[in-house]
Amino acid sequence: MSNAAHRVLWTVVALALVAAGxxxxxxSLGGFPGVEPDGPLAGAGLRRAWRLAAPWGALAAVVAGLLAALGGLWLIGRELRGGGALRGVLTHRDGRRGRTRLPAAVLARALERDLTGxxxxxxxxxxxxxxxxxPDLWIRMDIAAGARTAGLRDHVATAxxxxxxxxxxxPAHLDVTARIDSGRA
Known part of the structure; x- marks a missing residue:
């Protein structure tokens, strides 16, 4: 999802929460006609239906609340997991000839495949x-235990x-970290 899409998503979430508040x-202040500030929020018909649905109504409310909480946790986790990674589309303009659009995730996976070749x-x-x-380029590689490292630097430079x-x-900044893979999970 692009940065613009993230801004739109979080704006919609914020507006929905502000509207609900x-x-x-x-x-609570009696701003709607027919609603008493000290009276029950739900009408008599809704309260009667709620009582008839007992205990399933409460269970459905709990499940809906848990699903909403899990959805919120997933959404925040996706945001935090990004870690500032370049998302969306990398656009390169080439003067009057047009522009090239490449998804950043595809570029990262292609470089990963090239390195693991x-x-x-x-x-x-x-x-x-x-x-x-x-862009800054961060690479972490796991090298097979016992593998000869002669020429490995040239392989990375070529990729x-x-x-x-x-x-x-x-890349404005290049960080390559190589670790020896012990073979354990």
């Missing part, structure tokens, strides 16, 4: 952060060079 305040590299994780003209040629963006 405003309606609750107006109800060498049998010595068991896993690779790539994160793009910063602005598209010169990064292919990334730069593909995207047209030179």
């Amino acid at each position: 405003g309606v609750g305040l107006a109800l 060498d049998p010595r590299v068991r896993r690779a994780r790539v994160v793009l952060t910063g602005e598209p003209p010169g 990064i060079r292919r990334y730069v040629d593909t995207t047209g963006c030179r």
